[in-house]
Amino acid sequence: MALNNIWVFAQASNGAPTSATLELLTKARSLSSNVVAIIGGDGASAGVLGEYGATKVYAINHGSTLPGVAIASALKSVIDGGETPDLIMFPQNYEGRDVMARLSVKIDKTVITNNVDISDSGDGVTVVTPIFGGNTLVSTTFTGAGPYLAAFRPKSFAAESAGGAAAAVTAIAVPDLGATGAANVTAVHVEETSGPKLDEADIVVSGGRGLGESPSYALIEELATLLKGAPGASRAIVDAGWVPYSYQVGQTGKVVKPTIYIAAGISGATQHMVGMKGSKNIIAINKDKEAPIFGVADLGIVGDVHKVLPQIIAALKGR
Amino acid sequence: MGAMNVIVCVKQIPDPAAPGALDGATNTLKRDGKLILDESDGYGVEMALQLVDAAGGGEVSLVSMAPNGETSGLRTALAMGAAKGVLVSDPALQGSDALTTAKILAAAIQRLGGADLIIGATESSDGYTGTVPEQMAEILGLPSVTFAKKVSVEGGTLKVDRQTENGYDEVTCALPALISVTAGVVEPRYPSFKGIMAAKSKPVEEVTAADLGITPVGWAGAGQKISNVAQAEARQAGEIIEDDGESFGKIIGFLENLKVI
Numbered sequence A: 001m002a003l004n005n006i007w008v009f010a011q012a013s014n015g016a017p018t019s020a021t022l023e024l025l026t027k028a029r030s031l032s033s034n035v036v037a038i039i040g041g042d043g044a045s046a047g048v049l050g051e052y053g054a055t056k057v058y059a060i061n062h063g064s065t066l067p068g069v070a071i072a073s074a075l076k077s078v079i080d081g082g083e084t085p086d087l088i089m090f091p092q093n094y095e096g097r098d099v100m101a102r103l104s105v106k107i108d109k110t111v112i113t114n115n116v117d118i119s120d121s122g123d124g125v126t127v128v129t130p131i132f133g134g135n136t137l138v139s140t141t142f143t144g145a146g147p148y149l150a151a152f153r154p155k156s157f158a159a160e161s162a163g164g165a166a167a168a169v170t171a172i173a174v175p176d177l178g179a180t181g182a183a184n185v186t187a188v189h190v191e192e193t194s195g196p197k198l199d200e201a202d203i204v205v206s207g208g209r210g211l212g213e214s215p216s217y218a219l220i221e222e223l224a225t226l227l228k229g230a231p232g233a234s235r236a237i238v239d240a241g242w243v244p245y246s247y248q249v250g251q252t253g254k255v256v257k258p259t260i261y262i263a264a265g266i267s268g269a270t271q272h273m274v275g276m277k278g279s280k281n282i283i284a285i286n287k288d289k290e291a292p293i294f295g296v297a298d299l300g301i302v303g304d305v306h307k308v309l310p311q312i313i314a315a316l317k318g319r
Numbered sequence B: 001m002g003a004m005n006v007i008v009c010v011k012q013i014p015d016p017a018a019p020g021a022l023d024g025a026t027n028t029l030k031r032d033g034k035l036i037l038d039e040s041d042g043y044g045v046e047m048a049l050q051l052v053d054a055a056g057g058g059e060v061s062l063v064s065m066a067p068n069g070e071t072s073g074l075r076t077a078l079a080m081g082a083a084k085g086v087l088v089s090d091p092a093l094q095g096s097d098a099l100t101t102a103k104i105l106a107a108a109i110q111r112l113g114g115a116d117l118i119i120g121a122t123e124s125s126d127g128y129t130g131t132v133p134e135q136m137a138e139i140l141g142l143p144s145v146t147f148a149k150k151v152s153v154e155g156g157t158l159k160v161d162r163q164t165e166n167g168y169d170e171v172t173c174a175l176p177a178l179i180s181v182t183a184g185v186v187e188p189r190y191p192s193f194k195g196i197m198a199a200k201s202k203p204v205e206e207v208t209a210a211d212l213g214i215t216p217v218g219w220a221g222a223g224q225k226i227s228n229v230a231q232a233e234a235r236q237a238g239e240i241i242e243d244d245g246e247s248f249g250k251i252i253g254f255l256e257n258l259k260v261i
Helices: A019-031 A046-051 A067-080 A094-106 A214-226 A235-239 A270-276 A305-317 B039-055 B072-080 B098-111 B132-140 B193-199 B248-257
Strands: A006-010 A035-040 A056-060 A087-091 A111-115 A117-120 A125-131 A136-142 A148-152 A168-171 A184-190 A203-207 A230-233 A260-264 A281-286 A299-302 B006-009 B012-014 B035-037 B060-066 B084-089 B117-121 B144-154 B157-164 B167-174 B177-181 B204-207 B224-231 B239-242
Touching: A006 A019, A006 A094, A019 A035, A019 A046, A019 A087, A019 A117, A019 A148, A035 A046, A035 A067, A046 A056, A056 A067, A067 A094, A067 B132, A067 B144, A087 A094, A094 A111, A094 A148, A094 B098, A094 B132, A094 B144, A111 A125, A111 B098, A203 A214, A214 A230, A214 A260, A214 A305, A230 A235, A260 A305, A281 A305, A281 B248, A299 B248, A305 B248, B006 B039, B006 B098, B006 B132, B012 B072, B035 B039, B035 B072, B039 B060, B039 B072, B039 B117, B039 B144, B039 B177, B060 B072, B060 B098, B072 B084, B072 B193, B084 B098, B098 B132, B117 B132, B132 B144, B132 B177, B144 B167, B157 B177
Parallel strands: A006 A035, A006 A087, A035 A056, A056 A168, A087 A148, A111 A148, A203 A230, A203 A260, A260 A281, A281 A299, A299 B239, B006 B060, B006 B117, B060 B084, B084 B204, B117 B177, B144 B177
Antiparallel strands: A117 A125, A125 A136, A136 B224, A184 B167, B012 B035, B144 B157, B157 B167
């Protein structure tokens, strides 16, 4: 089928579109000449959205209401008004998932999440989803009529500017949400970090349960600082409260593809591996030589992180 | 609030410690062996028990869906302190997509008469689609707060710290409502011996999709078909060495080769 109209759920931070947004717009414009960017707020980022391929912007100001139900309801009103997108692309993150889930019920269409690729054969639209820690790739084809709803993991596509002009902005009103609109944000808290951002850093040093106890995480931060990289973490130590969620690498955290990824005291659960397997070079330090992390490591040290990390730190300081 | 009733959606999954496998005929995840309570759902059960306790009355009920009548995971949650459950068990459920799953669970929740609060996990540990709670909220006409990392009920109003990409938001919401909770929201209790014994006689009603008035289910209702399964390109095996006290030098050399130090 031809994809005559694609919608992309776009997000911005401080007025600038997120990298995931630009990745999806780049892919969308290779599949269709009509690409609509859907964005919460006032559409202030329409210039950059147009540059990366959006031909139109629908701006949906949802105020303090959580965006999931508000944006989905506004999109439903556009669809009811007669515009039918063939495909709606979402980033695999909180807001993306919430909008997608609410809309899927409103239009009674299936969702396929966690994708890393999409193609249109002319006979059908097919997405690719990695499973079992990324060892197996499953291709799934949508059946029946669209809109098809698909969510994509960060860094699935390279973002490239198309040099397009700023997209025209249309404001879409949020319909009366009734009881479903009762959830409201009353305060926003941002956890400040110094150094490069985890998902943009060239070097990432991550720690896991093998560190033993929370104070040992200081070794990870010290090594990351010495290498001008970012510290990361496995889900296990985030759940245990050692570090904030924003440090988490993995399926439910950040996807990173740095030049060098150092995994210290991380066994390599599927949940973690899908977030870091795309790294160019992987160094692993773990006591257990059977740990799955060694299956993806370019250099693996079977040893105690409490001995090896301080040695690396001392060697770097001595240079 | 004098009393509060909470329904927790729990999933019974193949033991994650065992390697996963696909059914050769359908390309869906094999779920024919013993199923256990998804670890992600232990947090929701614990959260529900604590909220009911804080309210001073009420009870925790469970809803679950499984193709083969399995109840061992439900018994774990009952042993923690939940009072009863509804299990939707039907061979026709094999291959159901997330939207159909949400319709089934929402119907099971309505069969229990609804609740003040519905709790789910942010995503399951085996399928991890991550949309079912929010889809249920839409079907039930409820407000929702996903990714809750701290939850309380004050004066009949739900207060949630909702995890965001770079911190958290404080969110308030009227009840009834639905939340999805992150791992770590509370520390799940271990079932006591007394709890395990009591769980054996707690009621679990088993119903089919047709009993809930829902068709089609399984592959017939999925709106998608698996067209190919392939192995991903494997990474080249690297050099693995036992630490002899000097192996940090290997790492330094590796970093030097890449010209990052």
